[in-house]
Amino acid sequence: AQSVTQPDIHITVSEGASLELRCNYSYGATPYLFWYVQSPGQGLQLLLKYFSGDTLVQGIKGFEAEFKRSQSSFNLRKPSVHWSDAAEYFCAVGYSGGYQKVTFGIGTKLQVIP
Amino acid sequence: DGGITQSPKYLFRKEGQNVTLSCEQNLNHDAMYWYRQDPGQGLRLIYYSQIVNDFQKGDIAEGYSVSREKKESFPLTVTSAQKNPTAFYLCASSIPQGIGQPQHFGDGTRLSIL
Numbered sequence: 001a002q003s004v005t006q007p008d009i010h011i012t013v014s015e016g017a018s019l020e021l022r023c024n025y026s027y028g029a030t031p032y033l034f035w036y037v038q039s040p041g042q043g044l045q046l047l048l049k050y051f052s053g054d055t056l057v058q059g060i061k062g063f064e065a066e067f068k069r070s071q072s073s074f075n076l077r078k079p080s081v082h083w084s085d086a087a088e089y090f091c092a093v094g095y096s097g098g099y100q101k102v103t104f105g106i107g108t109k110l111q112v113i114p
Numbered sequence: 115d116g117g118i119t120q121s122p123k124y125l126f127r128k129e130g131q132n133v134t135l136s137c138e139q140n141l142n143h144d145a146m147y148w149y150r151q152d153p154g155q156g157l158r159l160i161y162y163s164q165i166v167n168d169f170q171k172g173d174i175a176e177g178y179s180v181s182r183e184k185k186e187s188f189p190l191t192v193t194s195a196q197k198n199p200t201a202f203y204l205c206a207s208s209i210p211q212g213i214g215q216p217q218h219f220g221d222g223t224r225l226s227i228l
Contacts, residue, residue, distance in 0.1 A: 009154070032214030043118075043204055043219035044157075051214040090156065094214055101215060104149075106156040 002027040004093050006105035013081050014113050021076040021108050023091030030093040033074040034102070035065055039087045046090075050074060061085070087110045116141045120205050120220035126228045127192065128197060129186050135190045135223045137205035145210065146188035147217060149172060151202040160203075163188055192225060 003026045004113040013019055025031055032051050048059025055067040065076045074091060088109045094102040118139045127133045139146065145164050149157040159172030163182040177196025180186055188207075192199045202224050206217040 034216055036219075041222070041224070043221045044206075044217075045119075045219070046216045049214065049216055101159075104157040108153060 002031065002093050002095065002101075002103050004091050004103050006089075006091055006108050008108050009106070010109045010111070012111040012113060016080050019076075019078045019081045019085070019110070021089050021091075021110070023074045023076065023105060024072050024091040025074065025091075026072065027093055027095065029095065030069075033065075033067060034092040034094065035059065035063070035074075035076050036086050036092060036104075037061075038090065038092045038107075044090060047076070062067050081110075081112055083112045083114065085104040086110055118205055118207055118218055118220035120203075120223050122136055122223060123139075123221070125223055125225045127225060128207055128228050129207035130194045132191055132193050133199075133225065135203055135205075135225070137188045137190065137220060139188075139207045139218075139220075140186060141207055141218060142185075143218070144185065145207060146182070147206040147208075148172075148178070148180065148188070148190045149204045149206065151190070151222075157204065160190065 011048050013055045034049045035047040038044045047063050048057050050067045052059050063078050067074050088107045090107045091105040092102050121136045144218050147162045148160040160178050161180040163169035169182050179191045202222050204222045205220045208217045209215045
């Protein structure tokens with residue numbers, strides 16, 4: 001069965017600093033990978049997705065993620081964090097098997113300090 | 115603008131009572147999903163539907179029921195058999211069978227026990 005691990009439950013960074021959120025997945029075939037962001041009391045918004053091709057994908061709000069098959073990772077990065085980036089971030093893995101079942105990680109809560 | 119509307123935003127349930135959470139989408143998506151979100155547990159799939167008049171149990175379906183009579187609507191009923199219903203409930207939709215199509219989310223309903 002597929003699974004997703006987000007090892008950092010809570011991360012604090014200073015505004016303007018770089019950010020990397022870790023995500024590791026477990027799945028036998030090539031996965032479909034997603035990063036979502038959730039502000040308090042709201043739904044999830046898609047930041048970016050990887051299906052195939054270029055392993056470095058660009059998303060909205062200045063985020064990017066790199067797919068590394070050898071490490072089973074799909075880490076999310078941003079070169080300079082803004083206070084408005086404070087939110088919870090979810091990594092998800094999916095596959096096209098009957099229906100598009102998606103497994104979500106438990107999330108990483110990002111705090112941005114001035 | 116197309117999107118997913120969940121109502122109400124806050125809902126309170128009395129002991130022994132069934133309550134229904136509404137989810138409506140105008141994205142013309144065939145597939146719809148219900149997730150439960152608890153702190154530290156990510157998103158867990160309750161039910162999903164790939165097409166009108168068809169739906170399948172997810173990972174935590176006990177104590178919940180759904181219907182899919184219209185493409186646009188996928189209401190979730192939390193029955194009295196669900197002994198721990200306090201959570202944040204998220205509805206999502208997507209194009210089914212598509213290769214790695216992302217899910218689009220509503221803004222959620224927070225259910226609490228009176």
